[in-house]
Each structure stands twice: as structure tokens, then as C-alpha cells.
Amino acid sequence: MPSNVTRLYQALLRDASRPISIRLRRSLSEWLAGKGLPALDASWTATEHEADGVRLNVERRGDCGRYTLDEPCDGGLLRTRVTYTESVPGMTGWVVVTVDQHGAGAPVTANAPGFVPVYLRTARITDGAVHLEDSPVVVDENEVRRFAHTLTERARRVPVVVVSVEARDPAAARARARYLAEATAGVAVVGLLADMRAQDGFNRAMGDGLGVFGGGVRTYLAPFDPAEERYPYRHRPLSGGLIRNEGDRALDRAIDGIIGETARRTLPDEVQKTLRVVNRVLAGRSETREIAEAAATVRVGDAGSEELRRRMMAKTVKPAPPAGRDDTNADDADDAVRRPREAAETGATTATATAVAAPALDAAELARTVAEAVVGEMRTELEAALSLAVASGTAAAPGGSGGSGGSGGDSGELSRQIGTLAAHVLGLRELVTERRGSDELLSEAEDDADRLAGELEALRDEHDRLSEEYADAVAVTRRLSERVRVLERRLAETGRPVYGVAVEDDDLFEPASLMETLIEARQRLTHVVVGDTDAAATRLDLHHPALCRSWAGKAWDALRALDDFAGARSSGRFAGGFYDWCANGSPGRLTIPTGMLSMRESQSVANRAKFSEPRTFSVPVEVDPSGRLLMEAHVKLRPVGYPAPRMYFHDDSGGATGKIYIGYLGDHLPNTRTN
Numbered sequence: 001m002p003s004n005v006t007r008l009y010q011a012l013l014r015d016a017s018r019p020i021s022i023r024l025r026r027s028l029s030e031w032l033a034g035k036g037l038p039a040l041d042a043s044w045t046a047t048e049h050e051a052d053g054v055r056l057n058v059e060r061r062g063d064c065g066r067y068t069l070d071e072p073c074d075g076g077l078l079r080t081r082v083t084y085t086e087s088v089p090g091m092t093g094w095v096v097v098t099v100d101q102h103g104a105g106a107p108v109t110a111n112a113p114g115f116v117p118v119y120l121r122t123a124r125i126t127d128g129a130v131h132l133e134d135s136p137v138v139v140d141e142n143e144v145r146r147f148a149h150t151l152t153e154r155a156r157r158v159p160v161v162v163v164s165v166e167a168r169d170p171a172a173a174r175a176r177a178r179y180l181a182e183a184t185a186g187v188a189v190v191g192l193l194a195d196m197r198a199q200d201g202f203n204r205a206m207g208d209g210l211g212v213f214g215g216g217v218r219t220y221l222a223p224f225d226p227a228e229e230r231y232p233y234r235h236r237p238l239s240g241g242l243i244r245n246e247g248d249r250a251l252d253r254a255i256d257g258i259i260g261e262t263a264r265r266t267l268p269d270e271v272q273k274t275l276r277v278v279n280r281v282l283a284g285r286s287e288t289r290e291i292a293e294a295a296a297t298v299r300v301g302d303a304g305s306e307e308l309r310r311r312m313m314a315k316t317v318k319p320a321p322p323a324g325r326d327d328t329n330a331d332d333a334d335d336a337v338r339r340p341r342e343a344a345e346t347g348a349t350t351a352t353a354t355a356v357a358a359p360a361l362d363a364a365e366l367a368r369t370v371a372e373a374v375v376g377e378m379r380t381e382l383e384a385a386l387s388l389a390v391a392s393g394t395a396a397a398p399g400g401s402g403g404s405g406g407s408g409g410d411s412g413e414l415s416r417q418i419g420t421l422a423a424h425v426l427g428l429r430e431l432v433t434e435r436r437g438s439d440e441l442l443s444e445a446e447d448d449a450d451r452l453a454g455e456l457e458a459l460r461d462e463h464d465r466l467s468e469e470y471a472d473a474v475a476v477t478r479r480l481s482e483r484v485r486v487l488e489r490r491l492a493e494t495g496r497p498v499y500g501v502a503v504e505d506d507d508l509f510e511p512a513s514l515m516e517t518l519i520e521a522r523q524r525l526t527h528v529v530v531g532d533t534d535a536a537a538t539r540l541d542l543h544h545p546a547l548c549r550s551w552a553g554k555a556w557d558a559l560r561a562l563d564d565f566a567g568a569r570s571s572g573r574f575a576g577g578f579y580d581w582c583a584n585g586s587p588g589r590l591t592i593p594t595g596m597l598s599m600r601e602s603q604s605v606a607n608r609a610k611f612s613e614p615r616t617f618s619v620p621v622e623v624d625p626s627g628r629l630l631m632e633a634h635v636k637l638r639p640v641g642y643p644a645p646r647m648y649f650h651d652d653s654g655g656a657t658g659k660i661y662i663g664y665l666g667d668h669l670p671n672t673r674t675n
Helices: 020-033 115-120 144-151 170-183 196-206 240-246 248-263 269-282 289-314 330-357 363-377 379-396 409-435 439-492 514-524 534-543 548-570 578-583 609-615
Strands: 005-015 046-051 054-061 064-073 076-085 094-102 125-127 137-139 160-163 189-193 217-220 528-530 616-618 628-630 634-636 646-652 659-666
Touching: 005 115, 005 248, 020 064, 020 076, 020 115, 054 269, 064 269, 076 269, 094 269, 137 144, 144 196, 160 170, 170 189, 170 248, 189 196, 217 248, 240 248, 269 289, 409 514, 409 534, 514 528, 514 534, 514 548, 514 659, 528 548, 534 548, 534 659, 548 578, 548 634, 548 646, 548 659, 609 616, 616 659
Parallel strands: 137 189, 160 189, 528 659
Antiparallel strands: 005 094, 005 125, 046 054, 054 064, 064 076, 076 094, 160 217, 616 628, 634 646, 646 659
8 A cells, every 4th residue: 555545444344145235235235325325226337416515436347346435534535445346156256345545644543334234234244254244242151162163263353342241230241242342343253241150161161371350351362272282461451440440442442452453464466366356357348257256266276275285195105114123113104203203393403413324325426415305306396495485475575574464374384494495405406516525535534434433423412302302491591581572562551452462463473483483584574685695594504403593583683673673763752872771771662681782893894895795785775875884783693613603784864775784694704813
């Protein structure tokens, strides 16, 4: 969307009952009549009507159509757009409702348009396998199990709001539920616990920290599994005392959080593709048959993904048990399961160590064999994977990045995983190439290989164990730090619900490699631009598979902090530099420890070409007319030792672009000590 357009509301209403057009037209007519517009006529295919500054545009062709309503709003306009298409073979019909604010005026509040509850009553309307109701769902003790299943539905996209029992005034709880259901129609399901027995049963099903009680309200975001939930306050509670004190104002904040959660969400792939075709059909540039063709294309793509997965899994060969082993022994069976998993985790490092420990192995022949297998047998699969990655990235592009839609959902996850796979395959190819010509070195090592083999195996096992423990400890520390940050912000709010500042979806991302971090940053972070550093990051992933997970977590924290800082500085909410941002952190601000930061290089590095040139990276001409810039500021992912990864960046958040540029993420660059 253009920068002067703000998405206020978005609903996806899947409707399998034909015809959608008649029921939708009847639902809209009464609502539009209240705005002074004439009742809709079935014969209208392309017409406009205006009354008191309110303009309606009607477009219809075949089995699809669109209604666009423009209303004056604070120097701009409020545009409600309703686009629909009937069901086609293999795809359920849908209605997409959006409300956008055009213009630079103060943001307005937009709840569900008044026709949405009326339309929801005409048939069984769903989104993400969840029935969208026009009114609160009353949950008694017999319905708790079914309602809990709705909460944990894997395909669920909309939030579920649960209103607890108000013991002092049962009618007040019912009124709250009706108020919430009307305002969030189409984008949420509201459940009202019927009595204390239902409330107790529901809270037992949810478990500790995830219940709702005392007249309070709780919003359960998707996805949700109470058995695996690590961030209970992601599912935002609103206390009964606050509702009693503030009334509808407190509920309005809950509504803002619910609608804001869904307004930025990316539509499913098949809806995105068919919506684009519908727009072309209504513009006269496509035929209606192309809607079904677009839906069929999505189905073929899904089948292709499954076929690709099946063929690549078929390439996996189970290792034969070592000679002389009794595989009936339970411990040996566990060991047989453990060893392939360890081999997959240690990757190239284990392959290198094994080559030294087994002198009879011809490394050059191994390199040729691996290269031939990759280029020959798996060429088709790799090309398909890369094509799938490109298609997934294209599909995830609409809707922007940085919001919860990011979730880009399954397509974004697939794109990240395959992008990581592609980068790692390229890195492996480089490693295989480097191994060619190493025959002399290996030949010299053969004499000592037998003596060193046992020591090497023991040291490698100990190193891997300690590295895994370290990575687990870092991950736990990151989660606890995030929890502390959220609790500090909640305390700063003096007990108020923290809509808009709870743990965001991207906080749950825990990268397993540096490449995953870079791909995720490119997709989600709006104020950070990642340059051409994939090769350097991939090399660390492949050389140090046991350590890269902890580095990736630190890099992701640093990138998010840079993005948060750049957003604040470019908008004028903060005037200092990134070091000041981290040194003087406040609740709600994403930061990293200042000990990880170095904003300058030494004079001996910055003033000598042999050291400054490796630290000079590409930037837009708006940042520097030459297109390249020396980047001295860097984040130390590991302060000392070897390896010591670094991430170099340039801060232009207060300049022409308002962004931060990542020039390099990789091993320590050369300096006077490494010369």
C-alpha cells in the first residue's frame, strides 16, 4: 500500500454456499441505506452513486464483484472495499473486506463494518477452519472440550476472545461479550463462559498461566497449544477490575489489539492469487475462467512441494550398523539413532575430522564423488527447490514485512528454510572445491593418524557436548531476557493491559543458523537492509555447526535492536546513536549489551588500505555517491577467541534513507593482530 494509506481492518470470509452475490447484496443494502445511498439492484454491473459526500462504486462481472465505499475522514477518506468470488472447483468462494484510511490525518478507529454481522448470519462463514459467528458463542461445561479444540485448531487464523464469569453481575459479562463480538465481527470469535463450572473446566484445559477469571477477558492468538506455550502473556489478558473501572474504554483497547492483529496479516496464497485475477477480471483485462485456472495453479504447486519432499527424502540412505555389533541390544539401538543425528548436526566439521582419523580414505576421490552426486543425481531436486523458494518469496511479498503477517505463514517458513538450504549447498560446493588438491597434506598426516584418532574422537565429542550445552544456555537466557523485558513494560503500564507492546510474533523466532537469521531479517525488518554477506555467514554455519545456533540468536537480537532503533530515530522519537540507545535502554525498547558493540575501529585499521578495504561495503548512492562506504561500527557476536564473528553496519537512520545497512556478517576480518 502507498505510505499515506493505513489498513484499519481486514477480514477473509470463506463462503461455500452459492450464490454469495445475492446474500452479500442484501446484507450491504440495509447498511448502505443508513448512509443515504439507494438499495443495491441486481442488474447493476458498473455504476456509481453519491450522497452527502459518500460515494459508492459497484463492479460486477460473472461470478465475482466488488463494492467500494468512500467516506470523508479528517481531510482524507475512509475506503471500505468488499471483493468477492463464488466457489470454483477446488476452491471455496470468499469475500475479502478491507477498511483503509487514505490521507495524512490522525488515524481513526475502524471496527467491523455494520453489514458484516448480518452477512455472517446468512450461511456458515469460516476463516482458517473456524466458524465465524455474528454473536458470542456461549460455552457451557459440556461445550468446553469442543471450544478448546477450536482454540487449538492448527489452521486457525483469527484470534479467539474469551469472556469470563462476572459473579457480581452476570448480565455485565453478556454485555461485554456482545460488545466485543459486534466490533470484531469477521476477524475474531468471542466465547462467553456460561457459569463457574464452565470457567473451571476451561481453565483446567488451558493450564497454569493461560486461564481467564474474575470477570476478565483474554485474547488467544493463533497458533495456540497450551501444552507447548512458552509465552503466556502473548495471549493478552484484560482484568475484570480494569473493565469495571473503565468500562468500554478498556474493551476498546482489547478491540484495537484484535483488529490490529488481523489487519496486517497476509492473505493465504490461493486467495492472494485469485484476488489478483478477480481485480483483472473486473478491470476487463482477464476472463472469469482464469479464476479457476489460478486456483488450480495453487493446487498444482502444493502437489509439487509434496513431490519434491518425497523425492529428496528418498535420497536419504540409512547408515549400515558397524561390523560386529549386536543390533538387538537396546543401548546399541539408541546409539544407532543417536549417531546419524549427531552426524547431521556436526556436518562439514565432522566430515573433515573423520577424514584425518581414517587415513585410508582418499579425500580427493570423496570430493569428486560428492560433487558428482550433488551435480548429477540431485540437480533436478535443487533446481526445483530454488524455484520453489522464489515462488514462495513472491507469494509472501504482498502485505509487507515487519508485522505479524509475517508471518508470512507457511510460505515464509518454507522460503527461509529453502533459502538456507541453497546457501549451505553453495558453501558445501566451495568446501569440496577447496579439498581438491589437498592430497599431499593428508598424506603427511597419515603417519600420525592412528595415534591421534582416539584423542580426536574424544575431544570432538566433548567439544560438541559443550557447544550444545552453551547454545541451549544462550537460548534460555534469550527467552528469560525477553520475559523480563515484557514484565518491565507491564509494570511501567501500572497494571494496564499491554496491547501493542506484548511479545510480537517475530519474538518467537529462534534461528538455527546465521543464514536463517539473514533471510528472516530481509523478510521482517523494515528499517534494516542486509547486504551481500550470505557467503561469509554460510561459511561459519558450515565450519562451526555446533556454535552457529548461539551466534544466530545473538545476531537476530542485534538486528531487531537495530531495526527498533532505526524506526525510532527516523521518526524523530529518538535523537542519539545506537550506543546511546542500548546504554540508556527503557522498558519496551529492544537493545543489546553495550559490551557487544564497537562503534569505531582502531586508527591502524581504519587508516591502512589493507585493513580498511575488507571493511568497505556497498550502500545506496543516497547514502554515499560512490556506492561504497567504510563501515567501522560492528557487533561482536563473540568477544574473544577463535572464531570471533562480527556484524558490520552503517547507521543512516537519521539520514536520507532512514535505514541501517548491514555490510557483513561473518568471521573476524583481518587486522594488525591477524596480519
